[in-house]
Amino acid sequence: MKGRIFTVLILFLHTISPAQQNIEQVFQKLLTGSDYKNATIGIQVSDLDSDEILFNFDNNKLMIPASTMKLVTSAAALEILGAHYRFTTKIGYTGNINKNTLNGDLVVVGGGDPVLGSAHFRDFYEHPDFLDIWVQKIKDAGIQKIKGDLVLDVSLYDSEKIPPTWIWEDMGNYYGAGPSALSVYDNMFRITFSSPGKAGMPTQIVSTYPKIEGLEIQNEVLSSDENRDLAFVFGSPLDYKRVIRGTIPKNRKSFTIKASDQNPEKLLAADFISHLAKSGIFISGGVKLKKVDGKEFQIVYIQESPSLAEIAKVLNYESVNLIAEHLVKQIAVQKTGEGSREKGIAVIKQFWKSKGLEGQFFMEDGSGLSHFNAISPGQFISLLKYMRNQSKYSAAFLNSLPGAANGTLYGFDARVFEGNTLKAKSGSMTRVRCYAGYLKVDSGKTVAFSLMVNQFDGSHSKLIGEIQKLFEAAKITF
Numbered sequence: 001m002k003g004r005i006f007t008v009l010i011l012f013l014h015t016i017s018p019a020q021q022n023i024e025q026v027f028q029k030l031l032t033g034s035d036y037k038n039a040t041i042g043i044q045v046s047d048l049d050s051d052e053i054l055f056n057f058d059n060n061k062l063m064i065p066a067s068t069m070k071l072v073t074s075a076a077a078l079e080i081l082g083a084h085y086r087f088t089t090k091i092g093y094t095g096n097i098n099k100n101t102l103n104g105d106l107v108v109v110g111g112g113d114p115v116l117g118s119a120h121f122r123d124f125y126e127h128p129d130f131l132d133i134w135v136q137k138i139k140d141a142g143i144q145k146i147k148g149d150l151v152l153d154v155s156l157y158d159s160e161k162i163p164p165t166w167i168w169e170d171m172g173n174y175y176g177a178g179p180s181a182l183s184v185y186d187n188m189f190r191i192t193f194s195s196p197g198k199a200g201m202p203t204q205i206v207s208t209y210p211k212i213e214g215l216e217i218q219n220e221v222l223s224s225d226e227n228r229d230l231a232f233v234f235g236s237p238l239d240y241k242r243v244i245r246g247t248i249p250k251n252r253k254s255f256t257i258k259a260s261d262q263n264p265e266k267l268l269a270a271d272f273i274s275h276l277a278k279s280g281i282f283i284s285g286g287v288k289l290k291k292v293d294g295k296e297f298q299i300v301y302i303q304e305s306p307s308l309a310e311i312a313k314v315l316n317y318e319s320v321n322l323i324a325e326h327l328v329k330q331i332a333v334q335k336t337g338e339g340s341r342e343k344g345i346a347v348i349k350q351f352w353k354s355k356g357l358e359g360q361f362f363m364e365d366g367s368g369l370s371h372f373n374a375i376s377p378g379q380f381i382s383l384l385k386y387m388r389n390q391s392k393y394s395a396a397f398l399n400s401l402p403g404a405a406n407g408t409l410y411g412f413d414a415r416v417f418e419g420n421t422l423k424a425k426s427g428s429m430t431r432v433r434c435y436a437g438y439l440k441v442d443s444g445k446t447v448a449f450s451l452m453v454n455q456f457d458g459s460h461s462k463l464i465g466e467i468q469k470l471f472e473a474a475k476i477t478f
Contacts, residue, residue: 023055023473030466031057035458044377045449045474048388048438054447054478059381062361062374063452066427067319067408068434069368071380074312075387075397076348077327081334083312083396087113087305089182091134093143094151094296100144106283107292108272109153110181110265112333113305114326117185120314124306131275137301138281149285150273152265153292156181157329157339161237161262165370172233172242174258176369179326181339184268185210187261187322191233191244195223197251206254212267218243223250229257237262265289309396316400316425317407321367328366341365355390357382368427380436380450388438388448401425401437411464416472424449431455433463439471441478449474 027043030036044059046052053059088111095104117125162171162178170176177187192206203221221231224247231246240263248255261267269287276283305311315323325341332344345363357379364370387397401424402409404417408426417439424437436450451470456463 023470023477026470026473027055027057030470033466035462036453036456036466039456040452040454042377042452043450044381045439045447045478046381046385047478048385048446048448055474056377059378059450060359060376062376063434063454064371064429064432065368065373065375065380065434065452066429066432067321067368068380068425068427068436068450068452069363069366069373069375070316070319070324070427071383071425071436072348072352072363072375073324073327073366074315074400075383075391076351077308077331078312078393078396079391080331080347080351081308081327083307083309083393085308087111087330089113089116089303089305090297090299091137091301091303092297092299093141094292094298095148097142100142102143102146102148104146105148105151105285105288105292106138106143106146107151107153107297108182108268109292109297110156110183112156112179112181112183112326112330112339113303114179114183114320114323115186115305115311115314116183116268116303118314119186120318120320121306121310129275130303131272134272134301134303135275135279135281138276139279141300144281146281146283146285148283149288150269150283151288151290151292152182152269154181154265154289155291156333158341160341163325163341163365163370165364165372167371168234169232170369171237171262172235172260174260175321177260177322178237178262179322179329180264182265182268183322183326184264184271185261186320187264188258189215189261189267190256190258191217192254192256193219193221193231193248193252195248195250195252195255197223199223199225199250201250203248210267210271212240212261213270214240216241220245222247224248225250229255231257233257233259309393309399312396312400317402319408319426321369324367325365352383355382355386369429371429377436377450377452381448384436384438384448384450388446398423398438411461412468412471416468417475421475422471428460431457433460433467435467439474441475443478445478447474447478 042058042061045055090109174188190209193203195203201223227249235242328344329339333339335347336343361375364372404412404422405414421440427434434452440446
């Protein structure tokens with residue numbers, strides 16, 4: 001009897017290579033770890049050149065993707081809009097020009113540029129300053145005085161500022177900024193504090209930048225022994241009152257946090273008027289938001305954005321929620337003529353269904369900030385395989401993904417995953433951590449992978465370490 005059991009054991013071990021044992025052991029350790037034994041975990045690793053699934057566990061289970069949802073959005077945007085697509089902002093006027101005086105309105109028509117004046121594209125928009133260019137083009141048109149209003153046309157998108165399933169804790173913070181047809185400066189502002197040397201004491205607000213007219217801040221932030229930003233900004237997108245709660249490090253003369261600006265059009269107007277005034281051009285009227293009759297509108301300049309390929313790289317490297325939400329609405333504009341989140345999501349879901357993503361997945365936004373999103377590892381694999389093997393924008397998509405020690409993959413060791421060995425998008429929120437992308441393995445081939453961990457206990461940094469071990473095991477296995 002003992003001999004038969006031993007023979008069976010030998011046969012079993014011969015069917016599994018040492019490397020395969022290794023990845024299974026690493027994954028089993030993850031499953032049974034004290035921080036993860038009650039979590040929901042799904043994984044799939046697939047050969048990109050065949051339909052072979054190399055490794056999987058609950059790969060068809062729908063889970064919260066967090067920011068890996070940006071892969072769904074960015075890949076669809078590249079396919080639908082094209083890698084060379086550029087957003088346009090139109091500057092012009094209505095009325096007539098007589099003796100260098102515009103008898104009419106100065107007009108800016110928003111085209112949904114998600115990165116207008118963005119800190120991520122300083123060289124593009126600041127050298128020279130894009131508003132200085134606008135002013136010069138107005139002067140070139142013969143306008144030195146304006147008897148009318150500054151009109152901002154933001155009608156390209158609907159009035160929904162943020163998706164309804166975003167939580168209260170997120171919407172006031174910089175990563176909770178919503179899209180506008182005239183977004184500017186990443187739709188955020190900065191709040192600088194000073195803190196006393198003792199923990200648990202009130203802090204002081206030193207300044208806000210840029211200045212936002214009508215902004216009212218209630219500061220409840222305390223100093224702390226924790227050496228990190230734990231302050232959260234709370235406020236509705238429909239008003240200008242903000243309450244800030246939480247903590248910042250003690251004994252700081254200057255400590256800056258970022259908050260969302262849900263009405264960027266107002267800031268753009270103020271900055272544009274200031275630039276005009278510096279050049280001696282003054283507007284007699286006020287600022288109005290309204291749709292402009294295209295027949296009456298005379299264009300003097302069209303401001304183009306960087307290419308979508310460049311924008312997608314910032315989106316996936318830095319995980320910029322605002323860009324993702326813009327892409328959803330811009331896709332809706334291109335395909336339906338209506339700039340709404342619901343229309344954009346419907347187009348994106350239908351697109352991926354046509355490309356072979358099987359089964360239902362739930363998409364409530366483009367960025368993954370909503371806790372109501374749900375998708376499976378297997379569906380991510382289908383997307384990754386399509387973008388690598390069939391998309392004409394494969395290179396742009398791959399280039400948009402960070403490698404080890406870069407972007408949101410900062411926690412992975414570049415000595416282990418050299419060069420482009422690992423290219424992936426991460427996703428994280430409270431008790432959620434996910435990864436999806438490509439891994440070049442030691443056999444020379446590249447595999448697609450998706451790992452999703454929901455409702456785990458413990459720290460994100462510890463889980464990242466466990467996931468790196470899993471990817472190392474996958475690297476030598478396949």
